[in-house]
Every structure is written in structure tokens, then in C-alpha cells.
Amino acid sequence: MMLRIAVLALAALISPPAWAQTYKAPRTALGQPDLQGVWTNATITPLTRPAKFGERNVLTREEAAAQEQANAAQIARADEPTPPDLRVTDLKNADCGADGLSGFNCGYNQGWKDPGTNVIDLNGEKRASILTSPANGQFPFLSKAGQAKRRARAEAGGNYDGPEKRGLGERCLLSFGSSAGPPMLPLMYNNTYQIVQTADAVLIEVEMVHDTRIVRLNSRHHPAGLKTWMGDSIGRWEGDTLVIETINMRPEQGLRGSAEGQKVTEWLTRIGANKIAYRFTVDDPATYDQPFSGEVAFNATKGPMYEYACHEGNYAMEGILAGAREAERGGRAIEGARGEVREEGAN
Numbered sequence: 001m002m003l004r005i006a007v008l009a010l011a012a013l014i015s016p017p018a019w020a021q022t023y024k025a026p027r028t029a030l031g032q033p034d035l036q037g038v039w040t041n042a043t044i045t046p047l048t049r050p051a052k053f054g055e056r057n058v059l060t061r062e063e064a065a066a067q068e069q070a071n072a073a074q075i076a077r078a079d080e081p082t083p084p085d086l087r088v089t090d091l092k093n094a095d096c097g098a099d100g101l102s103g104f105n106c107g108y109n110q111g112w113k114d115p116g117t118n119v120i121d122l123n124g125e126k127r128a129s130i131l132t133s134p135a136n137g138q139f140p141f142l143s144k145a146g147q148a149k150r151r152a153r154a155e156a157g158g159n160y161d162g163p164e165k166r167g168l169g170e171r172c173l174l175s176f177g178s179s180a181g182p183p184m185l186p187l188m189y190n191n192t193y194q195i196v197q198t199a200d201a202v203l204i205e206v207e208m209v210h211d212t213r214i215v216r217l218n219s220r221h222h223p224a225g226l227k228t229w230m231g232d233s234i235g236r237w238e239g240d241t242l243v244i245e246t247i248n249m250r251p252e253q254g255l256r257g258s259a260e261g262q263k264v265t266e267w268l269t270r271i272g273a274n275k276i277a278y279r280f281t282v283d284d285p286a287t288y289d290q291p292f293s294g295e296v297a298f299n300a301t302k303g304p305m306y307e308y309a310c311h312e313g314n315y316a317m318e319g320i321l322a323g324a325r326e327a328e329r330g331g332r333a334i335e336g337a338r339g340e341v342r343e344e345g346a347n
Contacts, residue, residue: 042116049137
């Protein structure tokens with residue numbers, strides 16, 4: 001417990017790097033630092049760090065350029081016309097994107113994807129991973145309670161019993177992965193956010209599954225028994241930085257199985273005319289043995305932000321459940337019916 005408190009205290013004391021001293025954010029008519037606009041956190045930087053970089057999270061210019069060039073080459077291959085005589089079972093990795101899928105698992109070709117083309121650049125540093133703490137850029141070890149919870153979830157099964165056990169994105173309730181947040185993390189597409197500020201709140205509209213997160217300023221949290229999608233977010237201004245503390249998220253939500261008792265703290269600082277530095281710390285002692293933190297660049301992009309019409313044409317849920325019922329009528333085992341649902345685009 002003392003170690004956890006010390007880590008959190010240190011995170012709170014560490015001010016943003018030199019960017020806070022080299023750029024003065026413009027002000028809104030209310031006098032607040034202006035974070036408004038349309039932004040994207042799309043990036044090819046992975047959430048967790050490749051093992052070869054160890055505890056080094058800053059790439060050399062050559063390493064960053066090599067990654068971006070390899071990504072551009074992969075996109076070019078995937079953009080090539082598909083030979084008309086190929087069957088779906090013949091489709092290979094270039095048609096699906098850099099996700100290692102092929103054949104019937106090719107849910108999306110390159111035309112659907114927009115994961116970004118560059119690594120994260122913050123204050124001139126090219127980043128190897130989004131996670132910055134622990135030092136190796138990996139998730140912390142699961143606590144004993146977290147291990148037990150994961151085993152129980154894996155043994156529960158029944159993912160085809162009804163819609164309640166399918167992923168939130170499949171049900172058009174919330175974004176895939178952790179795009180809506182908190183924390184707000186990039187996915188393989190639809191990584192756009194629009195920020196609007198008022199005297200009493202900051203509103204963050206998320207492109208993926210059209211969620212709008214309302215951050216109440218200088219307010220108090222709701223009672224612990226009131227769980228909401230994206231949690232209960234309270235914000236305050238510390239200089240040019242918007243600090244958001246979120247609790248009371250629903251148990252169905254969470255980054256990689258985080259518990260409903262987790263606390264997420266976020267820092268948004270405008271560090272240039274076209275960039276916001278976004279930092280976050282997740283404290284979830286019921287799941288992990290220590291907090292973990294990360295940083296992402298939000299870059300200005302052109303609007304407007306289009307509606308993500310999730311329900312329209314969403315045949316997945318009907319097809320999945322209808323197929324499961326047909327298999328049951330035929331007395332056949334439903335392959336993959338046990339274990340945890342892995343949503344598309346999740347890190």
C-alpha cells in the first residue's frame with residue numbers, strides 16, 4: 001500500500017516536460033486554456049513496448065523512420081487491387097492489414113482501417129510504446145485477486161448464450177477497446193475526438209460508437225453505487241492542464257479486465273497549436289499489483305466528425321446468436337463459446 005501511495009504521489013508531482021514552459025495555450029472566452037477542436041490520437045506506436053527496447057521508450061530517428069517506412073510499405077501492399085479470381089480463403093495478411101489474420105478472419109480490408117502512419121511524437125521524442133510505467137512498458141503483474149477474477153471469467157463460458165456476454169462494441173453500447181476511455185486509447189480506426197468547453201463542464205465526443213463523455217468541473221463524485229459508462233469524471237484546471245479523475249465505471253467496462261473499483265487520472269495539456277499531450281494513470285489494486293501509466297499525442301485534424309452509425313447494418317449480433325441457436329438445434333458444440341470475448345481493434 002505504501003508503495004502504491006508513493007507511486008501515485010510521484011506521478012502527481014511530476015509536471016509535464018519542457019512543453020509546459022515553452023508554449024502558452026490560448027484562452028477561451030471564459031478564460032480557460034483552450035482544448036477545443038477536433039483531434040486524433042491515431043498512431044502506429046503500440047500500447048505495450050516491444051521487448052527488444054527494454055526500458056528504453058525513446059526511439060532514435062532511424063528507428064522511428066524505419067517503423068514508419070515499414071508501415072507505409074504495408075499499407076501500399078494492402079491497397080493493391082485484390083485479384084478477382086481469389087476466394088475468401090485465399091486472402092492473406094496484406095489484404096487484412098498488419099494484424100496477422102487471413103482467410104475467413106479477414107473482417108476488414110485496408111480500406112476500412114485508419115490506424116495512423118506515424119509513431120507518437122511528444123516534445124521531439126519518438127515513442128516506442130504508449131505505456132510509460134512500469135519502466136518496461138508492459139502491464140503490471142496481476143494481483144492474486146486479479147488472477148482469480150481472470151480465471152473465473154475464462155471458466156464462465158456462454159459467450160453465445162445471449163447479447164449480454166458479447167463485447168460492448170458488438171452491442172453498440174460503447175467503443176471497442178478503450179477508445180471512449182478512460183483512458184482514451186487509439187484503435188485500428190475511428191480515432192477522432194471533439195472537445196467542447198463550457199463554464200461547468202468539458203465534453204469529449206468520441207467518434208467510435210458516438211459516445212459523449214461529460215467531465216464536470218469542480219464538482220463532487222456521485223455515490224459509489226451509481227455506475228456509469230465511461231465512469232464518473234470530475235475535472236479541474238491546474239495551470240494550463242486539465243486534470244480528470246474518474247471512478248465508478250461499470251464492471252463490464254475496463255482496460256484488459258480492470259475492476260470496477262479502479263481510478264483513472266488523466267492530464268490534458270495543450271503543447272502547441274496542433275497538439276495536446278495526454279497522460280493517464282490507472283490505479284486498480286483489485287486487479288494489478290501496481291498502477292500503470294501512459295502518454296499519447298492528440299493531433300489536430302479536420303472536422304466535422306461524422307456519426308458512427310453502429311446499429312444501422314449491424315448484422316453481427318443477429319448472425320452470431322442465430323448461428324449459435326442453429327448449432328444447438330443440431331446438437332453441435334459451439335466452437336469458442338467459452339472464455340473471454342476479444343473485441344475487434346482492442347490492444
